[in-house]
Amino acid sequence: MSTEREQDTAGKQRRSKVCIVGASGKLGRYMVQHCLDRGYEVVGVCREQSVGKLADFGDRITVVPGRTDDRAAIGRAVAGCDAVLTVLVPHGVHGYSTGTAQAVLDLAPTGARLVFSCGWHVARDGEDAYSRRFLATVRIVTVLARLMRFVDVDDQVRACRRVFDSGTRWTVVRGSDLEEGESEGLPVWSRHVGAPILASNKTRRTDFALFMVEAITDDALIREAPAIVGCRTPSARAHARPAEPR
Ligand SMILES: NC(=O)c1ccc[n+]([C@@H]2O[C@H](COP(=O)([O-])OP(=O)(O)OC[C@H]3O[C@@H](n4cnc5c(N)ncnc54)[C@H](OP(=O)(O)O)[C@@H]3O)[C@@H](O)[C@H]2O)c1
Numbered sequence: 001m002s003t004e005r006e007q008d009t010a011g012k013q014r015r016s017k018v019c020i021v022g023a024s025g026k027l028g029r030y031m032v033q034h035c036l037d038r039g040y041e042v043v044g045v046c047r048e049q050s051v052g053k054l055a056d057f058g059d060r061i062t063v064v065p066g067r068t069d070d071r072a073a074i075g076r077a078v079a080g081c082d083a084v085l086t087v088l089v090p091h092g093v094h095g096y097s098t099g100t101a102q103a104v105l106d107l108a109p110t111g112a113r114l115v116f117s118c119g120w121h122v123a124r125d126g127e128d129a130y131s132r133r134f135l136a137t138v139r140i141v142t143v144l145a146r147l148m149r150f151v152d153v154d155d156q157v158r159a160c161r162r163v164f165d166s167g168t169r170w171t172v173v174r175g176s177d178l179e180e181g182e183s184e185g186l187p188v189w190s191r192h193v194g195a196p197i198l199a200s201n202k203t204r205r206t207d208f209a210l211f212m213v214e215a216i217t218d219d220a221l222i223r224e225a226p227a228i229v230g231c232r233t234p235s236a237r238a239h240a241r242p243a244e245p246r
Contacts, residue, residue, distance in 0.1 A: 022087030024050035030209030069099030129194025189226035200233030
């Protein structure tokens with residue numbers, strides 16, 4: 001049996017290998033399915049107690065048990081990967097998101113496509129425009145969740161800053177409010193929150209995952225932080241670009 005590298009040299013096509021960090025959550029499992037649908041080899045990282053949530057995928061994926069900020073687990077999981085899709089979640093108050101992002105930034109192979117998830121509340125630059133209501137809601141949630149030592153929203157913001165400042169081939173996908181349901185297709189996006197096309201503020205979770213996976217092969221998204229919204233929402237339809245004349 002020849003090794004993967006030998007097959008490469010022989011000119012045979014090697015399957016792209018994608019690591020999904022946070023594979024057992026809702027977004028993570030959708031991403032696993034989309035990657036398998038594309039024929040990618042998939043490695044998933046999830047907490048030990050959540051490994052069972054990936055049982056449906058059987059031996060079609062490799063699972064590395066571990067917290068997503070566990071550098072040893074991340075190092076093993078990302079080895080040889082062409083892309084790493086990371087679900088950034090700011091659980092607890094001990095820098096879970098920043099630890100996760102830093103591990104991926106430090107340990108992913110040079111040149112790998114790195115795609116991270118977060119919410120609209122992460123500002124890319126001074127051009128994002130937020131309503132007062134949105135800012136007030138984020139502040140209240142941030143303070144209350146931190147007081148309860150449950151979630152540290154600002155940790156996800158700090159994690160994304162590290163990604164923005166890295167020299168890697170990153171994309172940070174900023175999700176709107178999410179809902180479950182059948183796929184409607186690839187979400188539309190804007191470089192800045194506040195754009196009229198985003199006004200509906202709703203995306204199917206499966207389509208958020210689709211956007212993350214599509215970003216792997218979309219070089220136009222490198223070093224972009226697209227804010228996304230469902231392609232069939234009223235705001236997306238109202239502001240859709242007319243098709244180019246043939
Ligand atoms: N929910 C929304 O409306 C919304 C809106 C915009 C953007 N987003 C973004 O979408 C992404 C996915 O979020 P989601 O809300 O849809 O949730 P999700 O996909 O279900 O993911 C939740 C993640 O948190 C992990 N987790 C749960 N409890 C934990 C704990 N105590 N310690 C460490 N990790 C823990 C889960 O891992 P286990 O499987 O191990 O429990 C899972 O990987 C995030 O990046 C989020 O910022 C969400």
